[in-house]
Amino acid sequence: MPLSKDEQAKQERYRDARFANQYDSIWQSVGKCVFCDLSEKYVFFEKHGVVMTISLFAYIDGHFMILPRRHVRSTKDLTQLEWDTIREFSYIAKKLIKKVHGVEGMQFIQKDGATAQSTVNDHIHFHCVPFDAPDLMEWRYRKLKYTPLQNVTLYKQARKKIVESDLKFDEKYARPSGMRIVCDLVILNDKRQILLQERQKHLKLSPDYLTLPGGGVEDFSVPLEAELAREVREETGLTLDTRKITLLDSRLSSTVITRTDPHLKATYRANNRFLWNTYLLKDYAETALHPGDDCESLLWLDLEDALAHPRVSDGIRAVLQKVSE
Ligand SMILES: [Zn+2]
CATH class of the missing domain: 3.90.79.10 (Nucleoside Triphosphate Pyrophosphohydrolase)
Incomplete structure:
Protein backbone atom coordinates (compact mmCIF):
# COMPACT_ATOMS: atom_id res chain seq x y z
CA MET A 1 0.00 0.00 0.00
CA PRO A 2 1.49 3.36 -0.92
CA LEU A 3 2.00 5.83 1.91
CA SER A 4 -0.07 8.95 2.24
CA LYS A 5 1.63 12.19 1.26
CA ASP A 6 1.95 13.24 4.92
CA GLU A 7 3.35 9.88 5.98
CA GLN A 8 5.84 9.89 3.13
CA ALA A 9 6.99 13.38 4.15
CA LYS A 10 7.34 12.25 7.76
CA GLN A 11 9.43 9.25 6.73
CA GLU A 12 11.70 11.53 4.73
CA ARG A 13 12.06 13.88 7.71
CA TYR A 14 13.26 10.95 9.82
CA ARG A 15 15.62 9.90 7.08
CA ASP A 16 17.18 13.37 6.71
CA ALA A 17 17.09 14.59 10.32
CA ARG A 18 20.65 13.76 11.29
CA PHE A 19 22.18 14.91 8.05
CA ALA A 20 20.21 18.16 8.19
CA ASN A 21 21.19 18.71 11.85
CA GLN A 22 17.58 18.74 12.96
CA TYR A 23 17.87 15.73 15.20
CA ASP A 24 18.51 17.57 18.48
CA SER A 25 15.51 19.85 18.21
CA ILE A 26 13.22 16.95 17.23
CA TRP A 27 14.55 14.93 20.11
CA GLN A 28 14.01 17.53 22.80
CA SER A 29 10.31 17.76 22.02
CA VAL A 30 9.68 14.05 22.67
CA GLY A 31 9.43 13.97 26.48
CA LYS A 32 8.50 10.33 27.20
CA CYS A 33 10.64 7.20 26.94
CA VAL A 34 10.53 6.41 23.24
CA PHE A 35 11.89 2.92 23.82
CA CYS A 36 9.10 1.98 26.22
CA ASP A 37 6.70 3.27 23.63
CA LEU A 38 8.19 1.60 20.56
CA SER A 39 6.28 1.86 17.36
CA GLU A 40 5.60 -1.79 16.58
CA LYS A 41 5.81 -1.26 12.85
CA TYR A 42 9.56 -0.72 13.17
CA VAL A 43 10.20 -3.83 15.26
CA PHE A 44 11.34 -6.75 13.12
CA PHE A 45 12.37 -9.51 15.52
CA GLU A 46 11.75 -10.38 19.14
CA LYS A 47 12.72 -13.07 21.64
CA HIS A 48 12.70 -13.23 25.42
CA GLY A 49 11.65 -9.61 25.77
CA VAL A 50 14.44 -8.30 23.54
CA VAL A 51 13.70 -6.66 20.21
CA MET A 52 15.44 -5.67 17.03
CA THR A 53 14.05 -2.39 15.83
CA ILE A 54 14.85 0.11 13.15
CA SER A 55 16.41 3.34 14.30
CA LEU A 56 14.14 6.23 13.32
CA PHE A 57 17.09 8.56 13.10
CA ALA A 58 19.58 6.28 11.47
CA TYR A 59 23.30 7.09 11.31
CA ILE A 60 23.49 5.23 8.04
CA ASP A 61 21.24 3.09 5.86
CA GLY A 62 20.58 -0.18 7.62
CA HIS A 63 21.29 1.08 11.16
CA PHE A 64 19.14 -0.67 13.74
CA MET A 65 19.03 -1.29 17.47
CA ILE A 66 18.78 -4.15 19.91
CA LEU A 67 17.04 -3.36 23.17
CA PRO A 68 15.10 -4.98 26.00
CA ARG A 69 11.41 -4.16 26.31
CA ARG A 70 11.98 -3.54 30.01
CA HIS A 71 12.97 -0.04 30.97
CA VAL A 72 16.38 -0.69 32.48
CA ARG A 73 19.35 1.58 32.36
CA SER A 74 22.44 -0.53 32.36
CA THR A 75 23.91 -3.90 31.41
CA LYS A 76 23.98 -4.76 35.11
CA ASP A 77 20.18 -4.63 35.21
CA LEU A 78 19.73 -7.17 32.41
CA THR A 79 18.66 -10.68 33.26
CA GLN A 80 20.90 -13.49 32.12
CA LEU A 81 18.30 -14.43 29.53
CA GLU A 82 18.15 -10.87 28.15
CA TRP A 83 21.93 -10.70 28.03
CA ASP A 84 22.20 -14.02 26.25
CA THR A 85 19.53 -12.90 23.81
CA ILE A 86 21.40 -9.66 23.09
CA ARG A 87 24.51 -11.76 22.50
CA GLU A 88 22.58 -13.92 20.02
CA PHE A 89 21.02 -10.88 18.36
CA SER A 90 24.41 -9.23 17.83
CA TYR A 91 25.42 -12.37 15.96
CA ILE A 92 22.25 -12.26 13.83
CA ALA A 93 22.79 -8.53 13.29
CA LYS A 94 26.19 -8.95 11.69
CA LYS A 95 24.90 -11.67 9.35
CA LEU A 96 21.87 -9.57 8.47
CA ILE A 97 23.82 -6.43 7.63
CA LYS A 98 26.06 -8.41 5.32
CA LYS A 99 23.10 -10.10 3.66
CA VAL A 100 20.96 -7.00 3.22
CA HIS A 101 23.53 -4.26 2.69
CA GLY A 102 26.60 -6.18 1.59
CA VAL A 103 28.63 -4.59 4.39
CA GLU A 104 31.03 -6.91 6.21
CA GLY A 105 31.70 -4.65 9.17
CA MET A 106 29.43 -3.70 12.01
CA GLN A 107 29.94 -1.44 14.98
CA PHE A 108 28.07 -2.61 18.03
CA ILE A 109 27.72 0.41 20.26
CA GLN A 110 26.28 0.99 23.65
CA LYS A 111 26.68 4.46 25.03
CA ASP A 112 26.69 4.49 28.80
CA GLY A 113 26.11 7.75 30.61
CA ALA A 114 25.14 11.29 29.65
CA THR A 115 28.66 12.32 28.66
CA ALA A 116 28.85 9.42 26.22
CA GLN A 117 26.44 11.23 23.88
CA SER A 118 23.55 8.97 24.60
CA THR A 119 20.29 10.83 24.04
CA VAL A 120 18.24 8.08 25.62
CA ASN A 121 20.30 7.38 28.71
CA ASP A 122 17.91 5.55 30.85
CA HIS A 123 16.67 2.78 28.55
CA ILE A 124 19.57 0.66 27.45
CA HIS A 125 20.02 0.06 23.74
CA PHE A 126 22.73 -1.28 21.49
CA HIS A 127 23.31 0.23 18.08
CA CYS A 128 24.10 -2.07 15.17
CA VAL A 129 25.75 0.14 12.62
CA PRO A 130 26.80 -1.12 9.21
CA PHE A 131 30.33 0.18 9.01
CA ASP A 132 32.11 0.42 5.70
CA ALA A 133 34.23 3.54 6.00
CA PRO A 134 35.56 5.77 8.76
CA ASP A 135 33.74 8.89 7.50
CA LEU A 136 30.67 7.71 9.38
CA MET A 137 32.24 8.31 12.74
CA GLU A 138 34.95 10.77 13.28
CA TRP A 139 37.12 10.52 16.34
CA ARG A 140 39.17 13.54 17.08
CA TYR A 141 42.24 12.13 18.74
CA ARG A 142 43.78 14.02 21.60
CA LYS A 143 47.34 14.43 22.74
CA LEU A 144 47.67 11.77 25.39
CA LYS A 145 48.91 12.19 28.90
CA TYR A 146 49.57 8.52 29.70
CA THR A 147 51.65 5.80 28.06
CA PRO A 148 50.14 2.31 27.84
CA LEU A 149 52.12 1.21 30.88
CA GLN A 150 50.94 4.21 32.88
CA ASN A 151 47.37 3.46 31.82
CA VAL A 152 47.54 -0.11 33.05
CA THR A 153 49.28 0.97 36.22
CA LEU A 154 46.50 3.42 37.03
CA TYR A 155 43.89 0.71 36.66
CA LYS A 156 45.92 -1.76 38.66
CA GLN A 157 46.31 0.77 41.44
CA ALA A 158 42.54 0.87 41.59
CA ARG A 159 42.51 -2.84 42.46
CA LYS A 160 40.43 -2.15 45.54
CA LYS A 161 37.72 -0.60 43.38
CA ILE A 162 37.80 -3.57 40.98
CA VAL A 163 37.48 -6.15 43.74
CA GLU A 164 34.84 -4.12 45.54
CA SER A 165 32.79 -3.74 42.32
CA ASP A 166 33.19 -7.43 41.56
CA LEU A 167 31.78 -8.36 44.95
CA LYS A 168 29.04 -5.76 44.76
CA PHE A 169 27.93 -7.00 41.36
CA ASP A 170 27.77 -10.59 42.59
CA GLU A 171 25.74 -9.49 45.57
CA LYS A 172 23.31 -7.15 43.83
CA TYR A 173 23.03 -8.10 40.20
CA ALA A 174 24.29 -11.62 39.56
CA ARG A 175 21.61 -13.83 38.07
CA PRO A 176 21.33 -17.56 37.82
CA SER A 177 22.66 -19.18 34.68
CA GLY A 178 21.07 -18.48 31.34
CA MET A 179 19.55 -21.89 31.08
ZN1 LIG B 1 11.95 3.02 28.54
Whole structure:
Protein backbone atom coordinates (compact mmCIF):
# COMPACT_ATOMS: atom_id res chain seq x y z
CA MET A 1 0.00 0.00 0.00
CA PRO A 2 1.49 3.36 -0.92
CA LEU A 3 2.00 5.83 1.91
CA SER A 4 -0.07 8.95 2.24
CA LYS A 5 1.63 12.19 1.26
CA ASP A 6 1.95 13.24 4.92
CA GLU A 7 3.35 9.88 5.98
CA GLN A 8 5.84 9.89 3.13
CA ALA A 9 6.99 13.38 4.15
CA LYS A 10 7.34 12.25 7.76
CA GLN A 11 9.43 9.25 6.73
CA GLU A 12 11.70 11.53 4.73
CA ARG A 13 12.06 13.88 7.71
CA TYR A 14 13.26 10.95 9.82
CA ARG A 15 15.62 9.90 7.08
CA ASP A 16 17.18 13.37 6.71
CA ALA A 17 17.09 14.59 10.32
CA ARG A 18 20.65 13.76 11.29
CA PHE A 19 22.18 14.91 8.05
CA ALA A 20 20.21 18.16 8.19
CA ASN A 21 21.19 18.71 11.85
CA GLN A 22 17.58 18.74 12.96
CA TYR A 23 17.87 15.73 15.20
CA ASP A 24 18.51 17.57 18.48
CA SER A 25 15.51 19.85 18.21
CA ILE A 26 13.22 16.95 17.23
CA TRP A 27 14.55 14.93 20.11
CA GLN A 28 14.01 17.53 22.80
CA SER A 29 10.31 17.76 22.02
CA VAL A 30 9.68 14.05 22.67
CA GLY A 31 9.43 13.97 26.48
CA LYS A 32 8.50 10.33 27.20
CA CYS A 33 10.64 7.20 26.94
CA VAL A 34 10.53 6.41 23.24
CA PHE A 35 11.89 2.92 23.82
CA CYS A 36 9.10 1.98 26.22
CA ASP A 37 6.70 3.27 23.63
CA LEU A 38 8.19 1.60 20.56
CA SER A 39 6.28 1.86 17.36
CA GLU A 40 5.60 -1.79 16.58
CA LYS A 41 5.81 -1.26 12.85
CA TYR A 42 9.56 -0.72 13.17
CA VAL A 43 10.20 -3.83 15.26
CA PHE A 44 11.34 -6.75 13.12
CA PHE A 45 12.37 -9.51 15.52
CA GLU A 46 11.75 -10.38 19.14
CA LYS A 47 12.72 -13.07 21.64
CA HIS A 48 12.70 -13.23 25.42
CA GLY A 49 11.65 -9.61 25.77
CA VAL A 50 14.44 -8.30 23.54
CA VAL A 51 13.70 -6.66 20.21
CA MET A 52 15.44 -5.67 17.03
CA THR A 53 14.05 -2.39 15.83
CA ILE A 54 14.85 0.11 13.15
CA SER A 55 16.41 3.34 14.30
CA LEU A 56 14.14 6.23 13.32
CA PHE A 57 17.09 8.56 13.10
CA ALA A 58 19.58 6.28 11.47
CA TYR A 59 23.30 7.09 11.31
CA ILE A 60 23.49 5.23 8.04
CA ASP A 61 21.24 3.09 5.86
CA GLY A 62 20.58 -0.18 7.62
CA HIS A 63 21.29 1.08 11.16
CA PHE A 64 19.14 -0.67 13.74
CA MET A 65 19.03 -1.29 17.47
CA ILE A 66 18.78 -4.15 19.91
CA LEU A 67 17.04 -3.36 23.17
CA PRO A 68 15.10 -4.98 26.00
CA ARG A 69 11.41 -4.16 26.31
CA ARG A 70 11.98 -3.54 30.01
CA HIS A 71 12.97 -0.04 30.97
CA VAL A 72 16.38 -0.69 32.48
CA ARG A 73 19.35 1.58 32.36
CA SER A 74 22.44 -0.53 32.36
CA THR A 75 23.91 -3.90 31.41
CA LYS A 76 23.98 -4.76 35.11
CA ASP A 77 20.18 -4.63 35.21
CA LEU A 78 19.73 -7.17 32.41
CA THR A 79 18.66 -10.68 33.26
CA GLN A 80 20.90 -13.49 32.12
CA LEU A 81 18.30 -14.43 29.53
CA GLU A 82 18.15 -10.87 28.15
CA TRP A 83 21.93 -10.70 28.03
CA ASP A 84 22.20 -14.02 26.25
CA THR A 85 19.53 -12.90 23.81
CA ILE A 86 21.40 -9.66 23.09
CA ARG A 87 24.51 -11.76 22.50
CA GLU A 88 22.58 -13.92 20.02
CA PHE A 89 21.02 -10.88 18.36
CA SER A 90 24.41 -9.23 17.83
CA TYR A 91 25.42 -12.37 15.96
CA ILE A 92 22.25 -12.26 13.83
CA ALA A 93 22.79 -8.53 13.29
CA LYS A 94 26.19 -8.95 11.69
CA LYS A 95 24.90 -11.67 9.35
CA LEU A 96 21.87 -9.57 8.47
CA ILE A 97 23.82 -6.43 7.63
CA LYS A 98 26.06 -8.41 5.32
CA LYS A 99 23.10 -10.10 3.66
CA VAL A 100 20.96 -7.00 3.22
CA HIS A 101 23.53 -4.26 2.69
CA GLY A 102 26.60 -6.18 1.59
CA VAL A 103 28.63 -4.59 4.39
CA GLU A 104 31.03 -6.91 6.21
CA GLY A 105 31.70 -4.65 9.17
CA MET A 106 29.43 -3.70 12.01
CA GLN A 107 29.94 -1.44 14.98
CA PHE A 108 28.07 -2.61 18.03
CA ILE A 109 27.72 0.41 20.26
CA GLN A 110 26.28 0.99 23.65
CA LYS A 111 26.68 4.46 25.03
CA ASP A 112 26.69 4.49 28.80
CA GLY A 113 26.11 7.75 30.61
CA ALA A 114 25.14 11.29 29.65
CA THR A 115 28.66 12.32 28.66
CA ALA A 116 28.85 9.42 26.22
CA GLN A 117 26.44 11.23 23.88
CA SER A 118 23.55 8.97 24.60
CA THR A 119 20.29 10.83 24.04
CA VAL A 120 18.24 8.08 25.62
CA ASN A 121 20.30 7.38 28.71
CA ASP A 122 17.91 5.55 30.85
CA HIS A 123 16.67 2.78 28.55
CA ILE A 124 19.57 0.66 27.45
CA HIS A 125 20.02 0.06 23.74
CA PHE A 126 22.73 -1.28 21.49
CA HIS A 127 23.31 0.23 18.08
CA CYS A 128 24.10 -2.07 15.17
CA VAL A 129 25.75 0.14 12.62
CA PRO A 130 26.80 -1.12 9.21
CA PHE A 131 30.33 0.18 9.01
CA ASP A 132 32.11 0.42 5.70
CA ALA A 133 34.23 3.54 6.00
CA PRO A 134 35.56 5.77 8.76
CA ASP A 135 33.74 8.89 7.50
CA LEU A 136 30.67 7.71 9.38
CA MET A 137 32.24 8.31 12.74
CA GLU A 138 34.95 10.77 13.28
CA TRP A 139 37.12 10.52 16.34
CA ARG A 140 39.17 13.54 17.08
CA TYR A 141 42.24 12.13 18.74
CA ARG A 142 43.78 14.02 21.60
CA LYS A 143 47.34 14.43 22.74
CA LEU A 144 47.67 11.77 25.39
CA LYS A 145 48.91 12.19 28.90
CA TYR A 146 49.57 8.52 29.70
CA THR A 147 51.65 5.80 28.06
CA PRO A 148 50.14 2.31 27.84
CA LEU A 149 52.12 1.21 30.88
CA GLN A 150 50.94 4.21 32.88
CA ASN A 151 47.37 3.46 31.82
CA VAL A 152 47.54 -0.11 33.05
CA THR A 153 49.28 0.97 36.22
CA LEU A 154 46.50 3.42 37.03
CA TYR A 155 43.89 0.71 36.66
CA LYS A 156 45.92 -1.76 38.66
CA GLN A 157 46.31 0.77 41.44
CA ALA A 158 42.54 0.87 41.59
CA ARG A 159 42.51 -2.84 42.46
CA LYS A 160 40.43 -2.15 45.54
CA LYS A 161 37.72 -0.60 43.38
CA ILE A 162 37.80 -3.57 40.98
CA VAL A 163 37.48 -6.15 43.74
CA GLU A 164 34.84 -4.12 45.54
CA SER A 165 32.79 -3.74 42.32
CA ASP A 166 33.19 -7.43 41.56
CA LEU A 167 31.78 -8.36 44.95
CA LYS A 168 29.04 -5.76 44.76
CA PHE A 169 27.93 -7.00 41.36
CA ASP A 170 27.77 -10.59 42.59
CA GLU A 171 25.74 -9.49 45.57
CA LYS A 172 23.31 -7.15 43.83
CA TYR A 173 23.03 -8.10 40.20
CA ALA A 174 24.29 -11.62 39.56
CA ARG A 175 21.61 -13.83 38.07
CA PRO A 176 21.33 -17.56 37.82
CA SER A 177 22.66 -19.18 34.68
CA GLY A 178 21.07 -18.48 31.34
CA MET A 179 19.55 -21.89 31.08
CA ARG A 180 15.87 -21.96 31.87
CA ILE A 181 14.78 -23.95 34.89
CA VAL A 182 11.49 -25.74 34.51
CA CYS A 183 9.73 -27.30 37.48
CA ASP A 184 6.73 -29.51 37.02
CA LEU A 185 4.66 -31.83 39.13
CA VAL A 186 3.32 -35.36 38.93
CA ILE A 187 0.06 -35.31 40.86
CA LEU A 188 -0.87 -38.88 41.71
CA ASN A 189 -4.33 -39.37 43.17
CA ASP A 190 -5.64 -42.19 45.31
CA LYS A 191 -6.93 -43.95 42.16
CA ARG A 192 -3.38 -44.11 40.71
CA GLN A 193 -4.27 -41.50 38.13
CA ILE A 194 -2.04 -38.61 37.14
CA LEU A 195 -2.95 -35.14 35.98
CA LEU A 196 -1.91 -34.00 32.52
CA GLN A 197 -2.73 -30.80 30.73
CA GLU A 198 -3.70 -29.91 27.22
CA ARG A 199 -1.66 -26.83 26.37
CA GLN A 200 -3.20 -23.78 24.85
CA LYS A 201 -2.90 -23.44 21.12
CA HIS A 202 -0.12 -20.84 21.15
CA LEU A 203 1.88 -22.87 23.69
CA LYS A 204 1.77 -26.23 21.91
CA LEU A 205 4.92 -28.30 21.78
CA SER A 206 6.05 -30.05 18.65
CA PRO A 207 5.03 -32.89 18.63
CA ASP A 208 1.86 -31.88 20.39
CA TYR A 209 2.50 -33.50 23.78
CA LEU A 210 0.38 -33.37 26.89
CA THR A 211 2.40 -31.94 29.74
CA LEU A 212 2.53 -31.93 33.51
CA PRO A 213 1.43 -28.83 35.39
CA GLY A 214 4.38 -26.54 36.00
CA GLY A 215 6.56 -24.17 34.05
CA GLY A 216 9.58 -21.95 33.90
CA VAL A 217 11.02 -20.39 37.03
CA GLU A 218 10.75 -16.61 36.88
CA ASP A 219 11.49 -15.47 40.40
CA PHE A 220 14.80 -16.72 41.79
CA SER A 221 14.40 -14.98 45.12
CA VAL A 222 12.08 -17.73 46.38
CA PRO A 223 12.57 -21.51 46.59
CA LEU A 224 12.00 -23.43 43.35
CA GLU A 225 9.08 -25.22 45.01
CA ALA A 226 7.36 -21.88 45.59
CA GLU A 227 7.68 -21.08 41.92
CA LEU A 228 6.30 -24.52 41.10
CA ALA A 229 3.36 -23.86 43.43
CA ARG A 230 2.67 -20.59 41.61
CA GLU A 231 2.63 -22.30 38.22
CA VAL A 232 0.46 -25.17 39.45
CA ARG A 233 -2.00 -22.72 40.97
CA GLU A 234 -2.14 -20.70 37.76
CA GLU A 235 -2.77 -23.76 35.64
CA THR A 236 -5.00 -25.89 37.84
CA GLY A 237 -6.28 -23.77 40.72
CA LEU A 238 -4.65 -26.22 43.16
CA THR A 239 -3.02 -24.67 46.22
CA LEU A 240 0.06 -26.78 46.67
CA ASP A 241 1.50 -27.54 50.09
CA THR A 242 5.18 -27.62 49.15
CA ARG A 243 6.03 -29.63 52.29
CA LYS A 244 4.18 -32.58 50.76
CA ILE A 245 6.13 -32.83 47.53
CA THR A 246 9.37 -34.66 46.82
CA LEU A 247 11.87 -34.25 44.01
CA LEU A 248 11.41 -37.14 41.62
CA ASP A 249 13.99 -36.31 38.99
CA SER A 250 16.36 -33.54 37.92
CA ARG A 251 17.98 -33.58 34.48
CA LEU A 252 19.04 -31.48 31.49
CA SER A 253 16.62 -31.68 28.61
CA SER A 254 15.36 -29.93 25.53
CA THR A 255 12.14 -29.67 23.64
CA VAL A 256 11.38 -28.52 20.16
CA ILE A 257 9.07 -25.57 20.29
CA THR A 258 7.37 -23.92 17.38
CA ARG A 259 7.96 -20.25 17.64
CA THR A 260 6.22 -17.59 15.64
CA ASP A 261 7.75 -14.18 15.43
CA PRO A 262 4.85 -11.74 15.19
CA HIS A 263 6.96 -9.07 13.48
CA LEU A 264 8.35 -11.28 10.74
CA LYS A 265 5.27 -13.50 10.64
CA ALA A 266 7.77 -16.33 10.54
CA THR A 267 7.01 -19.69 12.13
CA TYR A 268 9.83 -22.13 12.75
CA ARG A 269 10.94 -24.91 15.04
CA ALA A 270 13.55 -24.18 17.64
CA ASN A 271 15.33 -26.22 20.25
CA ASN A 272 14.67 -25.08 23.77
CA ARG A 273 17.17 -26.29 26.38
CA PHE A 274 16.38 -26.32 30.07
CA LEU A 275 17.11 -27.82 33.46
CA TRP A 276 14.10 -29.92 34.31
CA ASN A 277 13.03 -30.71 37.85
CA THR A 278 10.00 -32.93 38.33
CA TYR A 279 8.36 -33.23 41.72
CA LEU A 280 5.81 -35.74 43.02
CA LEU A 281 2.67 -35.18 45.03
CA LYS A 282 1.24 -38.51 46.19
CA ASP A 283 -2.14 -39.57 47.51
CA TYR A 284 -3.88 -36.51 46.25
CA ALA A 285 -7.54 -36.65 47.19
CA GLU A 286 -9.21 -35.30 44.13
CA THR A 287 -11.13 -32.08 44.24
CA ALA A 288 -12.36 -30.08 41.31
CA LEU A 289 -9.49 -28.48 39.44
CA HIS A 290 -9.95 -25.75 36.91
CA PRO A 291 -7.73 -25.09 33.92
CA GLY A 292 -6.14 -21.66 34.17
CA ASP A 293 -4.67 -19.21 31.70
CA ASP A 294 -1.90 -21.26 30.12
CA CYS A 295 -3.90 -24.44 29.95
CA GLU A 296 -6.69 -25.52 27.62
CA SER A 297 -7.97 -28.43 29.70
CA LEU A 298 -6.92 -30.88 32.40
CA LEU A 299 -7.23 -34.63 32.25
CA TRP A 300 -6.71 -37.46 34.71
CA LEU A 301 -5.16 -40.55 33.15
CA ASP A 302 -4.52 -43.92 34.74
CA LEU A 303 -0.80 -44.15 35.34
CA GLU A 304 -0.55 -47.28 33.16
CA ASP A 305 -2.44 -45.57 30.32
CA ALA A 306 -0.27 -42.48 30.60
CA LEU A 307 2.87 -44.63 30.25
CA ALA A 308 1.59 -45.93 26.91
CA HIS A 309 -0.05 -42.73 25.71
CA PRO A 310 1.14 -41.53 22.29
CA ARG A 311 0.97 -37.90 23.43
CA VAL A 312 3.22 -38.44 26.44
CA SER A 313 6.84 -37.51 25.66
CA ASP A 314 9.75 -39.84 26.33
CA GLY A 315 10.92 -37.44 29.01
CA ILE A 316 7.68 -37.58 30.95
CA ARG A 317 7.37 -41.32 30.33
CA ALA A 318 10.78 -41.88 31.94
CA VAL A 319 9.77 -39.95 35.01
CA LEU A 320 6.37 -41.69 35.24
CA GLN A 321 8.24 -44.97 35.09
CA LYS A 322 9.87 -43.96 38.36
CA VAL A 323 6.45 -43.32 39.89
CA SER A 324 5.15 -46.73 38.85
CA GLU A 325 8.13 -48.60 40.30
ZN1 LIG B 1 11.95 3.02 28.54
